[in-house]
Amino acid sequence: MRAAGGGPPALAEEPLPDRQIALIDLLDRLLSGGVVLTGDVVLSIAEIDLVRISLRALIVSISKENPSPWPAPAPLRGSHDR
Structure with a gap:
């Protein structure tokens, strides 16, 4: 099925890419934009x-x-700093 006007097919019909994303790359993308977590117990x-x-x-x-x-927190002083 093509979009109106003979353009490219609708995005809903395109298959998802069969590629894997490393967990660190996923976390980097999420944290760069921010993540909101919500839940109820x-x-x-x-x-x-x-x-x-x-x-x-x-x-x-x-x-x-x-x-x-x-x-920023103050640096911790150890017992050897006295």
């Missing part, structure tokens, strides 16, 4: 909800273009 007994926990996390890489919002 519900503890219940006899179908009565006792505890509900909503989890949300934003994971991004820190770089010069995207600096950390927290100040």
